[in-house]
Amino acid sequence: MLRAQILSIGDELLSGATVNTNAAYLARRLGEIGIPVRRILTVGDDVDEIVRALHEASEAEVIVSTGGIGPTHDDVTAEAVAAFLGSPLVMDEGTLERIRRAFQERGATMPESSAKQARVPKGAILIENQVGMAPGLHIRKDGRQYFILPGVPSEMQAMTESYLIPALREHSGGVVVARRIVRTTGIYESALFDQVGDLTELKGLGVKVAFLPGVEGVDIGLTVEGKPEQEADDLLARAEAVLRARIGEWVYAVGEVGLEEVVAELLFRTGKTVSTAESCTGGLLAHRLTNVSGSSKYFERGIVAYSNQAKVQILGVREETIRAHGAVSEQTAIEMAEGVRRISGTDFGVSTTGIAGPTGGTPEKPVGLVYIGFADGERSYARKFIFRGERLFNKTRATQAALDLLRRELGRRLE
């Protein structure tokens, strides 16, 4: 099996001005044709650093670099590659002519600095640049293959698709790195891990398992390496089934799908409608429910009842309830959900009330305390949560909990 190393070149990456999305793109594409990436190294626009990095990459059979082949003073990758190969840089007349023509076609004269992009290490195969000016380079040395690509994402991606992937696919032996994401919410990473339990069966299938916690829950990444595509898919399906048997209750999606999309799909299927009454989440729940195209089919209205007056006046929460239990209470959450359902005429009412923080907490009602209310005309109830984070984190977690409650209620109706 071939292995790859990515070499990202650019001062802007080392300063943090640019996030290295190129490496993620390349890693994904290489993985998809069965070539796992073992290391990603970022160095600056410096000849010595680049040469050293090329020497260090000797454990991989495929080395892909991005960046440093533009026209300005700080683009030194071609020079470094020439030094690494021990070959001189030579002017490629065909490339020079192509660059000159490209400027002419735009009614411009080629700037002097652009000629630099036609100077390439002797013996390198040139990779056509369909988007920009400088060609990429393909070099074979000591049984390894080096691909020198631009740093501009659109140019890099075009060369990856038109040259790199076709060139490597035949060597990868028809095997892939296949991935599947199983998304969960409402359970701690450690508790999920314990409930998944023994990983022997999954390991026996050759499936690698990764737990990836985030604000919206814990994703479980399943990966199969070095198998033909169909076999890899089958193994992932079996691994997913194993997980579902153990933690199915917490799984809301497979793949890069948001919980709001899952809930929207359930609302479309059941034909049910929903309205929201929010306090601490301040509109984020309505925003997420309306992020799905066609949401006007199921979402009628949302009330962000931030003040107590709004809770009483619009939602019909009783002043007595707020006085006796407080605005952040199970009872208020229930009356909010019932109220918004009543005034909007929807099937469901969902509410949030809590303390997003960082101020406003008390020993009895700490920052992060949130009640999610639900009403469907037959039953009303509220669930209590305590999140522990910053304001936006708490708001996001609370909407995730509210959406998950909706998901479970809708799922029950489809059983």
Added chain:
Amino acid sequence: MLRAQILSIGDELLSGATVNTNAAYLARRLGEIGIPVRRILTVGDDVDEIVRALHEASEAEVIVSTGGIGPTHDDVTAEAVAAFLGSPLVMDEGTLERIRRAFQERGATMPESSAKQARVPKGAILIENQVGMAPGLHIRKDGRQYFILPGVPSEMQAMTESYLIPALREHSGGVVVARRIVRTTGIYESALFDQVGDLTELKGLGVKVAFLPGVEGVDIGLTVEGKPEQEADDLLARAEAVLRARIGEWVYAVGEVGLEEVVAELLFRTGKTVSTAESCTGGLLAHRLTNVSGSSKYFERGIVAYSNQAKVQILGVREETIRAHGAVSEQTAIEMAEGVRRISGTDFGVSTTGIAGPTGGTPEKPVGLVYIGFADGERSYARKFIFRGERLFNKTRATQAALDLLRRELGRRLE
């Protein structure tokens, strides 16, 4: 001068499933205290690979790792660090107790796997985790400092701010890489660039200028490298003054500040209150206005009037208006703003109505058409915008336009 190397740990980075935003964040923050990052290396969740990477990082005086300190089987960073140090992993009873208590406070029992996060290499200084469970580690060895941080961005960032930056600032030798972001909204990048005009004066100050367009507007990045902090600040202040003289009208903030924070500050200063009536933005405007702590002082309520019925019933928009002009119209926007102001008793009412897309557009009312309404009891008006993007992009642009309208209205009252 200290130099840093970043070690990013995680299979999900090597597979391309996750983009390495942590490295960019750390590089930026280290640069700001004058510690340039020389290399960023990404390796997988593998003990041998991590140990090797720690040995290879010997040219830097500061090594910061992220990732691999969670509770599951693939979190092996602590084990690797212990192997690198030649120290055993020991159970830290204080940390174990803290984790157990954290679960108790949420009404849960600590899952068995969480105990792993309290196992730390002997001799390491523990860095408190204010967001999650596992502590970070600070180790000194052979004249170098190692900081072992979590991979979850919120946890990593909290430790960077509370511990890493304070610990390193004193060693940074007095020179800095100083950056200042001048944030603009409501103007195209090319128009802004033309209006800024000749960059000679800024270059003469030794200030590098970068135009960074994004969903919320165009940021202008100003950078000064290798100067003492005070001198760098003076140069940036002069550069900012040059920009403000040319494009001041479009500048809403300097620094990493959101427009909602700027508006909140203006509302706090003027003592004014606001309520919102949203259609196409679906709650995002209320969400942004309530993202600021203390927002209950100025935000009274928000109505997400998605259906026409809700617009009529709650906001008092006249059925005749919707029939004659449509729900997406200047007139409806105005009546929505007036209506929410009237029922909530706030100083201002702000409204949005439009077509977020991707469906619902017509030749006369295309996807991206949005009206922003405003009412303050004396004047009511609406402004028309056409955005060109996907649903979430259009929602975000529309809230940005609404917040900028509020910013300008409030600014006028402070003149």
